[in-house]
Amino acid sequence: EVQLVQSGAEVKKPGESLKISxxxxxxxxxxxxxxxxxxxxxxxxxxxxxxxxxxSDTRYSPSFQGQVTISADKSISTAYLQWSSxxxxxxxxxxxxxxxxxxxxYDYWGQGxxxxxxx
Amino acid sequence: xxxxxQSPSSLSASVGDRVTITCQASQDIxxxxxxxxxxxxxxxxxxxxxxxxxxxxxxxxxxxxxxxxDFTFTISSLQPEDIATYYCQQYDNxxxxxxxxxxxxxxx
Numbered sequence: 001e002v003q004l005v006q007s008g009a010e011v012k013k014p015g016e017s018l019k020i021s022x023x024x025x026x027x028x029x030x031x032x033x034x035x036x037x038x039x040x041x042x043x044x045x046x047x048x049x050x051x052x053x054x055x056s057d058t059r060y061s062p063s064f065q066g067q068v069t070i071s072a073d074k075s076i077s078t079a080y081l082q083w084s085s086x087x088x089x090x091x092x093x094x095x096x097x098x099x100x101x102x103x104x105x106y107d108y109w110g111q112g113x114x115x116x117x118x119x
Numbered sequence: 120x121x122x123x124x125q126s127p128s129s130l131s132a133s134v135g136d137r138v139t140i141t142c143q144a145s146q147d148i149x150x151x152x153x154x155x156x157x158x159x160x161x162x163x164x165x166x167x168x169x170x171x172x173x174x175x176x177x178x179x180x181x182x183x184x185x186x187x188x189d190f191t192f193t194i195s196s197l198q199p200e201d202i203a204t205y206y207c208q209q210y211d212n213x214x215x216x217x218x219x220x221x222x223x224x225x226x227x
Contacts, residue, residue, distance in 0.1 A: 033214065035216075037163075037218075044204075044206065044218060044219075044220050044221040045155075045157075045163065045206050045208075045218040045221070046218065047208070047215075047216040047217055047218060050214060050215075050216075059213060059214060059215055061120075061215065061216075061217075062120055063120075095162055095163070099214065102214075103168070103169075103214075104151055104153070104208075104209075104210025104211075104214050104216055105153040105165055105168040105169070105208070105210070106153075106155075106165060106208075107165050107174070109162035109163060109164070110162065111162060112162055
């Protein structure tokens with residue numbers, strides 16, 4: 001069974017760093033893209049970027065380029081989304097998603113990680 | 120960035136009604152358009168990929184059409200369990216993507 005299991009909810013202060021994770025199982029982790037999608041409270045979905053764990057090819061939305069870093073450790077089938085300095089506006093639910101190579105749709109989603117940034 | 124304009128932002132319909140949602144791309148995206156359903160408190164679920172292909176296990180009352188810049192998502196007979204927010208998503212040949220703003224579907 002394909003699963004994407006994300007790390008738990010986080011409460012952080014502005015200026016702190018954070019790395020959240022997404023562990024894939026039940027499929028070949030290096031043969032699919034992993035993406036990240038943001039959903040701010042009460043708002044819609046925003047595409048942040050994707051990584052291909054097989055070769056670490058990474059692509060970002062212009063809106064998120066330089067604001068976050070997407071990485072992956074294929075030895076433990078885990079992808080990451082990290083911030084070096086959080087802002088209150090980073091408060092949101094973050095979903096990881098799986099996409100087939102050469103296709104842009106996401107057939108599996110993680111359960112989401114809620115990040116709250118508040119002083 | 121390719122912009123996706125989704126409409127309406129919300130709608131109210133009766134059980135059994137035909138429901139139609141549209142998505143317009145700011146430039147030609149061929150058929151690189153997908154549709155998702157998100158129920159409250161849940162992760163989105165893929166319904167339609169590449170404009171008109173029904174994901175495995177998705178009821179046949181859901182359908183999609185279109186190409187180029189104009190796309191349509193249809194629920195042929197609205198059911199109570201279809202109450203959700205629906206999103207379109209486009210992608211390009213580098214697999215970069217954007218989502219539409221969403222359509223909240225409610226029962227009248």
